[in-house]
Amino acid sequence: KSYTDLHNGFLGLFLTQSLVLIVTESVKIAVGRPRPDFLDRCLSLYDNAYEGTPLHLLSDPPNMLSTSSICTRQDLLRDGYKSFPSGHSSFSFGGLGYLAMYLAGKLHLFDERGHIYKSLVVLAPLIVAALIATSRVADYRHHWQDVTVGSFIGSVFAVFAYRQYYPSLGSVKSDCPFSPRVKEELLPIADLRSHLHSHNNPDRYRDDDNENDHSGLINTGDSVDHGAPGAAGPSVGFSQFFRRDRTDETLIGNSNGANGQPKKANGTNTDANLIPV
Structure with a gap:
């Protein structure tokens, strides 16, 4: 600290x-x-020329007006x-x-x-x-x-x-400096980035027989539990997601029956035929 x-x-x-x-x-x-x-910084060449001369005999430098060339300390003049x-x-x-x-x-x-x-x-x-x-x-x-x-x-x-x-002076932690920078993989945003990466992965549209594969899930619009911070991937609520079967295009819920086989809906080829879970 x-x-x-x-x-x-x-x-x-x-x-x-x-x-x-x-x-x-x-x-x-x-x-x-x-x-x-x-004006005093100029230190003109004529400053000492008339020293001791009576006032009625004093006159201006030649040509009456002068430029900065008559100044002896140009560095002081610039400053x-x-x-x-x-x-x-x-x-x-x-x-x-x-x-x-x-x-x-x-x-x-x-x-x-x-x-x-x-x-x-x-x-x-x-x-x-x-x-x-x-x-x-x-x-x-x-x-x-x-x-x-x-x-x-x-x-x-x-x-x-x-x-x-540092925080504002009115803060209860005004004596504590802000935390130093840490690596990105140690920040909570790393979980969100990995979650977004999984959603951008084309493999999530792949349809195979592995019921434990969550990469092909279709979101029905309900809320999703992204899992605890630091988890390897998002925690999917099976009641909010369904996967399309490649044989009869019916939607199959992500839960197994008593015999270990996936439940299938009876009816027409429509998204409304959802398996109760």
Whole structure:
């Protein structure tokens, strides 16, 4: 159980951060919003040219207007176009938000018992994530809209990834991870597949003298007992099935008489002549 919990926990965290990384970086490149400190990132060639010059003697660079070619740090300038959304906010709320949900599930936060310490433990990672996001506005790296959207992206993917590997927080088994994957032949659906395979087998229409052969049975529309799980094949109720005889085309019930021979109906060649069983 502990190995499964550890395995699912890291898978969920990896899924969260992977989705956050892909979406955040894609939106940053597509939008290209300048950061609040964009102009200061240029570090122009003329920044130190007029140092110590009186204000009335200052003038603009040659040709008045300039391109980004006058900037000395092109790498900082390119990063200045990646303000929206905030990567720090999305990653912090993605990872720490996932941790908060993990702790809430382990502690059964919503068990309606009102333990305040559980709430404090769960809120601690969220408070740290909020402080990280707020600091990006305080140091002029992001606008407040960037931080808000980034926090939303991280929170959404944290919830999405957590629910892939753990039940809802309101479940009585919120502390238990989902069961690991097992081989198909060990699943109950394997019985259904073998049952469907037998119905798709052409040999079921074969008519021979072996009364124990159920492959040629005709369903009259009543319910069928498919047998217990794990059985080799479906358990057939003989009162609901009949087999067509190849000699006189009368229907013979799947039950034997006293002498061990199959009972036959007396009458015309019709499906209504059914042997009582």
